[in-house]
Each structure stands twice: as C-alpha cells, then as structure tokens.
Amino acid sequence: MKSVVKQEVLALNGDEAVAYAAKQSDVDVVAAYPITPQTIMVERFSEYVANGEVETQFICTESEHSALTACLAASVTGARAFTASASAGLALMHEMLFVTSGCRAPVVMAIANRALSAPLNIHGDHSDTMAQRDSGWIQIYVENAQEAYDSVIQAFRITENPEVMLPAIVGLDGFTLSHTLENVRVLPDDAVKKFVGTRQFTTVLNHEGKPVPFRLDPENPTTMGPIALPNYYFEFKRQQEEAMKNALKVISEVNDEYASISGRKYGDGLIDPYHIEDAEIAIVCLGSTAGTVKSVVDELRAEGVKAGLLRLRTFRPFPVKGIVKTLENVKAVAVMDRSMSFGANGGPVFQEVRHALYDSSHSPYIVNYIYGLGGRDTNMTQIRGIYNELQQTLKKGRVENLVNYVGLRE
Amino acid sequence: MNSQEKSWKEISPAGVCWKPSTQFLTGDWKTYKPVRDLAKCTRCLLCVIFCPDGAIHWKPEMNDIEFDYNFCKGCGICANECPTKAIEMKLE
Numbered sequence: 001m002k003s004v005v006k007q008e009v010l011a012l013n014g015d016e017a018v019a020y021a022a023k024q025s026d027v028d029v030v031a032a033y034p035i036t037p038q039t040i041m042v043e044r045f046s047e048y049v050a051n052g053e054v055e056t057q058f059i060c061t062e063s064e065h066s067a068l069t070a071c072l073a074a075s076v077t078g079a080r081a082f083t084a085s086a087s088a089g090l091a092l093m094h095e096m097l098f099v100t101s102g103c104r105a106p107v108v109m110a111i112a113n114r115a116l117s118a119p120l121n122i123h124g125d126h127s128d129t130m131a132q133r134d135s136g137w138i139q140i141y142v143e144n145a146q147e148a149y150d151s152v153i154q155a156f157r158i159t160e161n162p163e164v165m166l167p168a169i170v171g172l173d174g175f176t177l178s179h180t181l182e183n184v185r186v187l188p189d190d191a192v193k194k195f196v197g198t199r200q201f202t203t204v205l206n207h208e209g210k211p212v213p214f215r216l217d218p219e220n221p222t223t224m225g226p227i228a229l230p231n232y233y234f235e236f237k238r239q240q241e242e243a244m245k246n247a248l249k250v251i252s253e254v255n256d257e258y259a260s261i262s263g264r265k266y267g268d269g270l271i272d273p274y275h276i277e278d279a280e281i282a283i284v285c286l287g288s289t290a291g292t293v294k295s296v297v298d299e300l301r302a303e304g305v306k307a308g309l310l311r312l313r314t315f316r317p318f319p320v321k322g323i324v325k326t327l328e329n330v331k332a333v334a335v336m337d338r339s340m341s342f343g344a345n346g347g348p349v350f351q352e353v354r355h356a357l358y359d360s361s362h363s364p365y366i367v368n369y370i371y372g373l374g375g376r377d378t379n380m381t382q383i384r385g386i387y388n389e390l391q392q393t394l395k396k397g398r399v400e401n402l403v404n405y406v407g408l409r410e
Numbered sequence: 411m412n413s414q415e416k417s418w419k420e421i422s423p424a425g426v427c428w429k430p431s432t433q434f435l436t437g438d439w440k441t442y443k444p445v446r447d448l449a450k451c452t453r454c455l456l457c458v459i460f461c462p463d464g465a466i467h468w469k470p471e472m473n474d475i476e477f478d479y480n481f482c483k484g485c486g487i488c489a490n491e492c493p494t495k496a497i498e499m500k501l502e
Contacts (some may be wrong), residue, residue, distance in 0.1 A: 225425035407443035
C-alpha cells in the first residue's frame with residue numbers, strides 16, 4: 001500500500017499501547033479509576049497530562065461509577081471522552097453503561113479483561129465484559145498489544161460515526177496482553193489526529209421544534225434522555241438496535257481505511273479467519289488465545305490436517321453473516337469461551353455462534369470448550385487436544401459432550 | 411397506542427425532547443385533587459412556594475391563586491403545608 005505512513009516501533013505492553021493510542025487520539029476528557037490489570041493505562045495517561053503532552057482534562061474520580069458518569073457528561077457536551085477499567089470496576093459501572101449507550105454517547109473504554117470475585121482473582125478471563133454484553137456497547141476483543149493500540153484509535157471513528165453513536169469497549173486479555181511487552185508499531189501523532197478527526201454532530205429537533213446539533217450546548221438548549229414512558233421507551237431501544245446494525249458496516253469501513261494508512265488489517269474488522277477456506281475442523285475464539293490457536297493450526301497444517309480458526313473481533317455487534325459464511329464448509333466447530341454463563345448450557349460465545357448457525361443451510365457439529373478462567377493458562381497441547389476431539393467427533397458421527405472444560409481437574 | 415405517536419424512525423435519538431414539558435400533561439396521574447375552602451384561605455402563598463411541580467399559580471390580576479390541574483399530580487403537599495387547613499384532598 002503506497003500511502004502507508006512510516007511508523008516507529010516502540011516496546012509497549014498492552015496497557016501502555018492503549019494509553020499511547022488515547023494520547024494520540026485528541027481526547028478531551030479522561031475520567032478513570034485504577035484497577036488491576038488496567039492501572040498502567042491510567043498511570044501512563046496521567047503522566048502524559050502531568051508532562052503537558054496532552055491537552056486532556058484528567059479527572060480522578062472516587063469510583064468507576066463516577067468515572068463513567070463524568071465521561072458520559074463530557075461526551076454529551078460534544079467532548080471526546082475515554083476511560084478504562086476491568087472486572088469489579090466495570091461491574092460497578094453497570095448502571096451507567098446503559099445510560100451511556102441510551103444517551104448515544106460515543107465514549108471509548110479500554111477493558112483489561114479480568115475475572116470477577118468471589119473468590120478474588122485479578123487474572124485474565126472474559127467474565128467482566130461478557131456480563132455487560134447486553135448493555136448496548138460495541139465490544140471489540142483484541143489479539144495482541146498492536147491490535148489494542150490500533151483498535152482504540154479505530155474505536156473513536158466507529159463510535160462517533162453519526163450512523164452509530166454508540167459507546168465501545170476495547171477488551172484486551174488481562175496480563176496476557178495488558179502486562180506483556182511487545183514491539184508495537186505506532187503511527188505519527190499527526191496521522192492519528194487526522195484519522196480520528198473532530199467530532200461531527202447530527203441535527204436533532206429541540207423542544208421548540210428548532211433543528212440543533214445533537215449535543216448539550218447553552219447556545220442551543222436541548223433536553224436529553226430525561227424520561228420515556230411506555231408510549232416511547234420501546235422506540236428508543238429499537239433505535240439502538242439499528243445503530244448496532246449500522247456499526248457492522250462502519251467497523252468494516254474503518255478497518256479498511258485504517259489499513260490504508262497503517263498497513264494493518266484485522267480480517268473484515270468483525271471476524272478474522274485463519275486457514276478457514278478449506279478447513280474441515282475449526283476453532284472459534286476471542287482475544288489473545290487466537291495467537292496460540294494459530295500456532296497449532298500451523299503445526300496441524302504441516303501434518304496435513306485441515307484445521308482452521310475463526311477469531312471473532314467484535315462480539316457486539318455480533319457478526320452473524322460473516323460467521324455463517326465462513327463456517328459454511330466446516331464439518332466440526334469448537335467454540336471457546338473464557339467465561340461461564342451458569343446454568344445456560346454453554347458459554348455466551350458458544351450460545352451465539354450456535355444460534356447464528358441455526359438458520360444456516362449447513363449444520364456442522366458444534367461443541368463448547370470453557371477455558372482459562374481466572375487466568376489459567378491454555379497451552380498449545382490443550383488446543384491440539386480440542387482439534388483431536390473434533391476429528392474424533394467426525395469419525396464417530398456424534399457429539400460426545402456438548403460443553404467441555406479445558407485444563408480443569410476433574 | 412395513539413396513532414398520532416411517532417415511529418422509531420421519526421424521533422430524535424437518546425430521548426431528546428422535541429416538545430416542551432408544558433405540552434406533556436401530567437395532571438391525569440393524580441388520584442386526589444386539592445380543593446380550597448375560600449373562606450379559610452388567607453392568600454399567604456405558602457402552597458405556591460411548596461408545590462414541587464409549580465402547579466399552583468399566583469394570579470395578581472385576580473389577587474388570588476389558581477390550581478393548574480393539568481400538572482397537579484395530587485401529592486397533597488399543599489394541603490399538608492397550609493397553615494389554615496384551607497386545602498382538602500378529594501378523591502377525583
């Protein structure tokens with residue numbers, strides 16, 4: 001690609017990569033509260049503020065609930081707002097997650113994915129963000145620190161698109177990504193500033209029937225989200241669903257446009273398949289585990305096994321069409337979940353992938369593997385074991401166990 | 411559902427109000443309405459001050475107050491605060 005700009009290589013862990021992306025994205029307000037394994041993001045960003053490297057208003061709040069509330073308030077005035085959290089911090093934001101998406105405030109939040117108590121555990125899994133999957137936020141799960149950097153920059157463009165106007169979470173696996181040093185290629189400051197641009201506002205009718213920009217502005221007063229009774233609430237929720245549908249297209253477009261300046265592309269922005277075209281057996285997963293799976297796919301391919309991987313980059317909006325299309329020739333699928341939905345007969349990723357395939361003309365064997373809870377490591381041998389079991393399923397012609405646990409002592 | 415009401419495609423996002431609150435009549439929420447005994451009322455205007463909805467207006471041209479039943483929700487605070495017990499809450 002000719003227009004790809006020259007990039008510097010920095011040694012950054014995932015949290016630092018996120019902070020660096022936020023620094024370059026011309027953010028007006030950051031309100032945050034530290035929590036492991038997200039703390040480094042807030043620490044680094046506060047250093048940028050202290051050093052005068054950014055013009056951002058940095059607000060140290062007394063809780064995560066207040067951090068998101070401050071970001072929401074800033075965002076509805078037209079400011080670009082960013083925050084970060086994890087685990088219990090995200091759980092404490094629960095109420096305000098719905099208010100933020102309901103107010104159509106394009107807040108961007110990085111989450112260093114971590115387990116939820118009890119028992120207390122600071123390590124990586126997807127329990128925190130999966131528990132918020134119905135809160136109306138876009139959810140992007142990244143594979144490495146490079147993608148964390150790229151996705152935070154992209155998230156501002158996605159959320160602020162007038163057809164979307166929804167907040168977004170960029171999730172990176174706690175410790176595996178948040179605390180692991182990587183070579184990260186970073187764009188020059190001006191390239192990022194140009195890419196994210198400035199916020200554009202759609203026009204809405206205010207209480208006087210006058211068209212005004214969709215933001216709180218003393219010159220053009222509006223009242224935003226005060227109350228909607230049974231005769232209107234439902235209509236506002238339907239609008240949010242439409243915005244999620246629009247996000248499917250916008251995420252892909254932003255992924256393409258970003259590729260044209262950075263040279264980096266993550267599938268179509270929604271799904272990122274690996275050796276899936278002629279695959280007979282495939283794993284579907286999110287996040288950093290995809291890196292491990294790719295190494296196993298390489299080994300199996302060298303042995304002549306037709307193994308593939310489908311990494312879901314977005315969980316919200318859920319890329320149904322891409323999943324159905326990509327898995328249309330696969331005979332057996334293993335869906336990996338790094339969280340549990342207790343009593344639901346499988347994890348959330350499994351439920352939704354299986355649901356997506358129900359209307360497909362093609363119906364592969366499909367099984368669920370719960371793995372890596374509370375930061376438990378999942379290695380290549382275990383991933384190979386999953387592919388072996390998929391081969392056994394094909395041989396036997398039936399699924400032995402629908403829901404399986406990886407690396408759990410029985 | 412009222413056919414005058416707009417579809418999800420027609421309304422502004424995020425619950426932005428497209429009409430003033432004065433056009434959103436809330437008076438039909440009430441069960442009890444305040445009724446005044448004119449003989450007992452001293453026009454002290456405490457009810458005007460205490461009404462949480464601004465639904466009691468002072469009318470200087472009439473030298474009197476007026477309940478706005480389009481917005482009175484029947485909370486009874488006026489009756490409770492009235493020093494001469496001139497306001498009675500009556501079942502509508």
